[in-house]
Amino acid sequence: MGAILLERDRNGIVWFTINRQEKRNAINYEVMDALQETIRMVEKSDEVKILVITGAGDQAFCSGGDLSEFHHLHAKEEAYHMLKKMGTILYSLLTVSKPTVALINGTAVGGGCELATACDFRYARKGAKVGFIQGKLGITTGWGGATMLFEKLPYTRALDILLRAEYMSVETMYEYGWVHSLLSGENITEECRKLLSPYLAQTVSVLRAYKRAAVEKWKNDEFRARFFSEITCCSILWESEEHEEAVRAFLDKS
Structure with a gap:
């Protein structure tokens, strides 16, 4: 079975599932x-009307980049290539002309x-933990x-x-406004479908029109400059000794 599972249901939802449970659904090049x-x-x-992104199993949504695959990247130029690749993908996800949902079935890290x-909506299983923990990795x-x-x-x-x-x-x-709906955890896929049913009642043309109006503000040069400047900054920190030590500690613990 591959690193992802892809399904399109009859209602017009595409389900993209990261299928790397042994790596807590970490992202690699595949x-x-x-x-x-x-x-x-x-x-x-x-x-297609809506894209839903989730993780396989019930433990992890996505644990970020797979450090066991990216640990050989030391110089900022090497790191930048990987970071820009995924950054470009997330920029396209941010600005795609269909509604997108992160179905957070478990832990989301980094x-x-x-x-x-990057998704429009974030629906999360109650009790899950999420963390922008990059600072603790020196990046x-x-x-x-x-x-x-x-x-x-x-x-x-x-x-x-x-x-x-x-x-x-x-x-x-949820209180901060990052999570939009809390799910009970019994059958979060079905709960997600119910939340999306009013959107699915719209035509593709209507969905496209509203989404394009929403993301137009992110398609200008000023926003793109800020977006990719962040990636450059991370690549510089990537080759720091602090990050090297943090990655070594993580891999040793794993």
């Missing part, structure tokens, strides 16, 4: 390429939170996450989340 291709398909299709932030968000967070949340709340660099409950993140 997942990146599959997500990029899926976003392109969703953009072009006249049948880049997993950036992936979720910043590297896939555009901070830039997106400052766009989507009030300034002080976004800054608080980033500077804390710690795990927070989805209940707290």
Whole structure:
């Protein structure tokens, strides 16, 4: 079975599931390429109405970048290539002309939170933990996450989340406005479908029109400059000794 599962149901929802439970659904290049291709398909299709991204199992939504695959990246130029690749994918996810949902079935860490932030809606299983913990690894968000967070949340709340660099409950993140709906956990896929049913009643043309109106503000040069400047900043910190030590400690513990 591959690193992702892809399903399109008869209602027009595409379900993109990261299927790497043994790695807590961490993102590697295979997942990146599959997500990029899926976003392109969703953009072009006249049948797809909504894209839902989730993780396999019930333990992890996404634990960010797979450090066991990326640990060989030391120089900032090497890191930048990987960071820009995923950042570009998340920018396309942010601006795709269909509604998108992060169905947070379990823990979301680091880049997993950036992936979720790129989506329009975040529905989360009660009791799950999420964390923009990049600061504790000696780096910043590297896939555009901070830039997106400052766009989507009030300034002080976004800054608080980033500077804390710690795990927070989805209940707290609901109060912050990052999570839009808390799910009971019994059958979160079905709960997600119910939440999306009013949107699915609209035509693809209506969904496209509203989404395009929403994301137009993120398609200008000023926003793109901020978005990719963040990625450059992370690549510089990536080659720092602090980050090297943090990654070594993480891999030793794993």
